[in-house]
Amino acid sequence: MKKSLFGLVALAAAGALPAVAQSLPATPKRPVTDTYFGKKVVDNYRWLEDTNNPEVQAWFKAQGDYTNQTLDQIPGRDRLIKTFEDYDKLLAVRYGEIKQRGNRYFYRKTLPNEKVGKLYVREGKTGAEKPLFDPMSLATDKQKSYAMTAFTPSPNGQLVVIGLQEGGAELSTLRTMTVATKAFRPESIPAVFGGTVDWLPDNSGFLYTPNNSTDPKDPKGNLNTKARLHRLGTPPKADPDLFSRAKNPDMGIRPDQYPLMAFSNDRTQVYGELSSVDRRINAWVTTPADLSKPKIAWKKLAAPTDSVYSYSKIGSKLFLHSVKGAPNGRILMTDAAAPSPATATVLLPESTQNITRLSATKDYLFVTLSDGINEHIRQYSPATKQWADVPLTTKGTTGIEFYDPSSSNEALVYVMSWNDPGTLYDYNPATQKLVTSAFHVPMNYPGVADLVVEELEVPSHDGTMVPLSLIYRKGLKKDGSAVCLMDGYGAYGNSATPYFSRRNLALLNQGVVWAETHPRGGSEKGDKWYRAGYQTTKPNTWKDFIACGDYLVKNSYTSPQHLIGMGTSAGGVLIGRAITERPDLFAAAISNVSCSNALRFENSPNGPVNAPEFGTVKDSVQCMGLYEMDAFNHVVPGTKYPAVLCVGGMNDPRVIVWQPGKFAAALQGASTSGKPVLMQVNYDNGHFTEDKKVAFRNFANMYAFALWQAGHPAFQPATTAVK
Missing domain, CATH: 2.130.10.120 (Prolyl oligopeptidase, N-terminal domain)
Incomplete structure (x- = not known):
């Protein structure tokens, strides 16, 4: 059985690898049945959740070893690592x-x-x-x-x-x-x-x-x-x-x-905030002197019902970013000593632009606004009561950071885009002058001048127009032959704003089309966009992703034989449900440190904290929403699934390793396509890592696997060895 499984893999792959010495580990089914508000759900791999069990540890070790032996044989993987290293060296510091x-x-x-x-x-x-x-x-x-x-x-x-x-x-x-x-x-x-x-x-x-x-x-x-x-x-x-x-x-x-x-920046107030995945703050305020008292006299700053996303203090005023009655956001101003969102003055009304960030230096307030993709920054002086634009002319994602907001107004400002690594500026808001920063390092990477960017909107399943960003090299033949890697997230209100990536460039320079989707669940179009891909509305997230894939195929940017889907972390819901709902659309999928078993997520260390975002099994409506977004529970035996690489980190505190592990086990036992389903287990990595050597290997493994299965010529073996 194990030999024949790998034989099917070899026959189905665009180019087959030599058989590895170790066989794909068997995963026994040990059914556990749960009943959720009258709905019976059978879990064949519940036993994999006990990561302290030596049998489970051995399973992950065997899966990881088999995967590493397979990935080590993919032509082009090591060259990809070398490209990552070479591009990294082009940035001097x-x-x-x-x-x-x-x-x-x-x-x-x-x-x-x-x-x-x-x-x-x-x-x-x-x-x-x-x-x-x-x-x-x-x-x-x-x-x-x-x-x-x-x-x-x-x-x-x-x-x-x-x-x-x-x-x-x-x-x-x-x-x-x-x-x-x-x-x-x-x-x-x-x-x-x-x-x-x-x-x-x-x-x-x-x-x-x-x-x-x-x-x-x-x-x-x-x-x-x-x-x-x-x-x-x-x-x-x-x-x-x-x-x-x-x-x-x-x-x-x-x-x-x-x-x-x-x-606060000026050190005159102390804030106590209950952090969670709910973007609406729940916070109180007190004085520094109260910290030494047996009982702190907290005053309420904002409750979740006030729908305040962030706040900054300048002088005697507290500035609030609120979405209450204003899905695109507005800026309110209230007394810092006795804050009241309900009676606060509207300083910046809601507009067609979506407010994405609020921050402050000693004397100036900064508000970042977005048209859904490109951002710009406005500044406000409480002393003069004047608004002004920060004079950035390049389009893309803007950033503003502060050297020391408690005592200075000087800021670091940058803009980056899909095809521009950007420039770092020192900014003086009093003079509105930008000067190239002493910390800016010039960046010059091969092939950047040949990159084309298309910003599109495509119709989703319900007619909603979904933004789609495409990056590719000049001269792309739209005949369906190009390999395309389509990425998506769509959770927590996080928007996929333009960014420059050397890792992406390594693929772009090999002719890969990079497609960045902007599904509901992010905030590209404001708070309504976020709430339309949240809890029970979560299906819009993966359906938007599928719609983007269909558009790419229909318009011949790629084809199902060459389309790769990728989702990371909460994006595991997106990629997991996309391939279980439309397995025919993808050649390969990368399910990276992925939330794949949403119905059981509350049983993981980080699960209860995330219930406000995804829902809880304790509520009948939200529970059914969790079931719907659960990729593991939508794996159907006898289905021809694409090739899938699941990735998990043994030190991951956010998405415990059994989440992608159970998904891999279910796919391995169900798929009849003959395409490989592998479980990469990282023992030197958590949710991610700063260690470049580890990160380069990790991403090269993911990309090489997907490019091999999507037929990219640089990742195909020279000879076919079917066993």
């Missing part, structure tokens, strides 16, 4: 997260020959740089990946908290370094997601929220968490709980909500 404290500038810097970034500091923006910290210096095992998830300098620039990660895990250990000596203080605080903190104004300590466990697979790891205060020189175990379900039983905090605390 990469700077990131530039933060100013006084005259000191802290930043992450990565050289082409380095796997991860190091921390540096300069005295003055153009001063001589000094290395502060190399994450790999802590490595006892040089084969493992070590990186900084985040770093946060103290207000006086004399200390810096660094979040350290191992093996791609996003749960970091916090260490505090003295800048002058580069020595770490003795405290070590584990299990902080992302490694983010906010310093006290007097530099004596910081606010942070740890998980309950260092194990990303612990089901109670991020439930009932507590926002704490660490004062330097005190034991972390004694850090007081300032904001939590236990500390504030009258606030109605749910176990899955993540309590965070942070200061």
